[in-house]
Amino acid sequence: MFTFQTVFLIPVLLLVFSPSHAKPPNIVLMIADDLGIGDIGCFGNTTVKTPNIDRIAKEGAKLTHHLSASSLCTPSRAAFLTGRYPIRTGMASRNFYRVSLFVAAPGGLPNNETTYAEVAKTAGYKTALIGKWHLGWSKNSLNDFDHHPNNQGFDYFYGYPLTNMKDFGDDPRESLLLSIFPLWHYQLATMVILLIITTGSFYRMKMIRLFLFVFLVAFGSLLVFSVHYVCIIRYKDFNSLLYRNTDLVEQPIELPTLTRRLAAEGVEYLEDRSKDQDPFLLLMSWTHMHTFLDTADKFKGRNKHGRYGDALEEMDWGVGEILNALDRLNMVDNTLVYFTSDNGGHLEERSADGDVHGGYNGIYKGGKAHGAVDGGIRMPSVARYPPSIRPGSVIDEQTSMMDIFPTISKLMGAKLGNSIQIDGRNIMPLLSGNEKVSPHDFMFHYCGDEIHAIRYRPRDGTSTWKLVLKSPDYIPGKQVCLFVCSCKGAIVNDPPLLHDMTSDPSEKNPIDITKHQSIVKTMLKAMKDHQASILPVDYQLDVSKQLWRPWLQPCCGTFPSCHCIDQKYHGKFR
Template identity: 70%
Template sequence: MATRTFIRSCIFVASSGGLPASETTFAELAKTAGYTTALIGKWHQGWSENSLGDYEHHPINQGFDYFYGYPLTNLKDFGSDTRESLMKSIFPYWNHQLITTFLVLFICFTCLYSTGMIGLALYIVLVIFVSSVLFTLHYAYIIRYKDFNSLLYRNKELVEQPMELSTLTKRFAAEAVEFLEKRQNDDKRFLLMVSWSHVHTYLNTTKEFRGRNKHGRYGDAVEEMDWGVGEILDTLDKLNLVDNTVVYFTSDNGGHLEERNADGEVHGGYNGIYKGGKAHGAVDGGIRMPTVLRYPPAVRPGTVIDEPTSLMDVFPTIANIIQTKLQPKLHIDGQDMMPLLSGKETVSSHDFMFHYCGDDIHAIRYRPKQGLSVWKLAVKSPNYLPGKQICRFVCNCRDVAVNDPPLLYDMTSDPSELRPLDLSRYPEIVNIMLKAMADHKNSIIPQTYQMDLSRILWKPWLQPCCGSFPSCFCVDQKYEGKFE
């Protein structure tokens, strides 16, 4: 049985959890249809599984022909400010725990020694072994976490360790432009996914963008990412690819309200009128993001759509655009967005959307085909710090407030989720939503849990290293000194 943890993503490159190769990605759809595919930037879906270099979860094995990016995420630990550390925020009392462990071992050792037990010699060996393991883990992943996890790859070649974050956005833009220019030469259809390191922390930009925005380093990072997007769009225009290319720009979550640097500067963004933020379960501040899309053949410029859609909709939408049929065995939660985007439909194809925190449903959203209201029923809410709407760093999906009875909101008139409605006035709406949630749960086919303790722990035999261990250092020669 899997041991569930509060951690909901891989925190070590050398862990074995990740996206199973049996899953079908939209890159695989495109590749099957004859498209050349590339991923530039973040791939936080696992790396190797059983041995170093098996690349079981690598993007090359998930439909991408080319990859230039990093296999984890951009973390505060990867920056130059030694006062900032995500690992220390997750394990703030590691030093006390280490001392306590040694005290317990010493007391046990003393008791065994005084009683003259036969197994004393074996216990001494155990004490030495446990001590060595504790010191090794402390050294490797508290002090040297950056060295072992800040990795930059080109396909399956480790080209930089640790990454130089200040030039990363310009390198990603250069790689994307180069990929597009090659497609003009070979005249092949393409799918390009760029997953920027901004504005995830650690925030670091080139000198050109440093200190130019009134919102500090976060604003600088937004400006540099905007520049990078502009480089790609300008290239599409220069290569006369605008009229036949879909551009889809969005984010994977709302602003991270708890994120501050060591000086207290806000580094996690702002969610406006929406309640909560990233990792807060189902409140809209963490799951509702604006999306900008451009596709001249089907989407009229200036079109504004205020209907519920999902990132899961990208998969069937791409399948439609590239005219690829989905396999009957695939269970698809997303909906094709083209009828909505083109104006053929005016109401979302989603009757219901289920909002998870980890593997637990926290809310359900209901969009009836008639009327304007979008209903949201929150069955669980974040367990915030007293008097605040934030958690310590991220909210724990297991440590939540169970809403009994559930909280019902009309998101059209109350997008800030400030005024829960009287359930007795909307019995039909509530019953429809509860039944849909029960049906959804019954339809789920259990899969192997990828974030259990055995899969997220660091495994030394999976640890990549550029050069000789334990120095593990190299610089991407293609861009060495180019953007400084």
């Protein structure tokens, strides 16, 4: 029998427990650096232990056909954050300069671009980025922080502006520049000698006076030495920087403790959100597997893969720290956890002693910086979200890292304006099993500002087609370049190579293109339509925007000594 009080309480109870008042899901995204799909246990590796990444796959889904928008980190991460091809945001290069190499350079992700962190804030979320950024810093003046994570939607930032370079260790032989130009010192001396000879010839022909001869030689030598000073001698000091929001707290970074500090910051952030009960988006951007590879002593010598294997197991430990915190704080059931890499393993990466310091890309052809081959763009990706993803799921359909933007926007209840051209798609219906076919008809694989391949998933059948327009110019007899592969120097395939990626994921056996003319025609038309949608932008990776600017150089202390230590963790992890 209903009383007046009961009748009065019914709408109140319905209001309280209605879906509109359900707690919004938390988002934890984790991204590794240069991790190969063949490095991880759940993707077939039996020689290294990755139990925590494997756990996400066991309790959620493994994405076997998950693709990055680039085989290099800066453009890939720009696409990951915005859900847009790098060509749309100006983060695709039209020259050999394809990533950010200096903190004190004005190029970076334009702050008028919308990141998923900014979308999260519109939905009432707190946001944090812990770890690598690599999408620019200051633009016009020192510490204007135009490209800073705090200006791209992240309330809290603890990490480093650039990336973990070879130069950041203590071995003077380890240098990115020397890896690209192994004869750099000889080339440096040759430039100075040629400068003297050329200028001397003009002097002997009385085309210049003595004072001009001396000035040109002195100025030219100073310019050459300045490049050496900035790119070799002081590269670590000027670019190995650790920040807490906009405060420079450590210079250079103490690498052996960095992964443990990042994990500690992540756990602390989760604990804070457990206390205030606010929904959150946390991006853990791990240091590994980019070189310089340096780990805590307890992770050294644990497997047969040397420093690379040590770093991999340390990163997996960090992933475990985040997962364990979610368990302890009772956040598992209402949190989406996603793990991926920015690009494939770097096959050419070697230490100064010749040890392999790059990842393993499994059965897939090529690797980092190799344009459009799958070894560089097929990512070891897993996702867990108990309300929707069935444990042990395997998603073989083509998906993209750009899909995370619309997927989590939908989960957070955020509305995306029609003015933003989003290339990603909401893949939660695919992850949950409600849909069986990829939401992408086509994907376009860029190398710099050029499309090197097209992917096509027809709505019927099971095949995914890949049309390769350009291939890496490999060293004869090998599937590697000297250090990175050139986009402009790639081999033009005439006619293009067609692969059925379902039956030939290693891209070993091109199909006779004459037997599939309708498919090829459809793919080429889709490419033209896509290219027509690209609007002119300011290219952020042009040389003019990526050269070192002395007036943009951050310094902790008195220039040029530039040294400080993060006092929060000083001595804590020794």
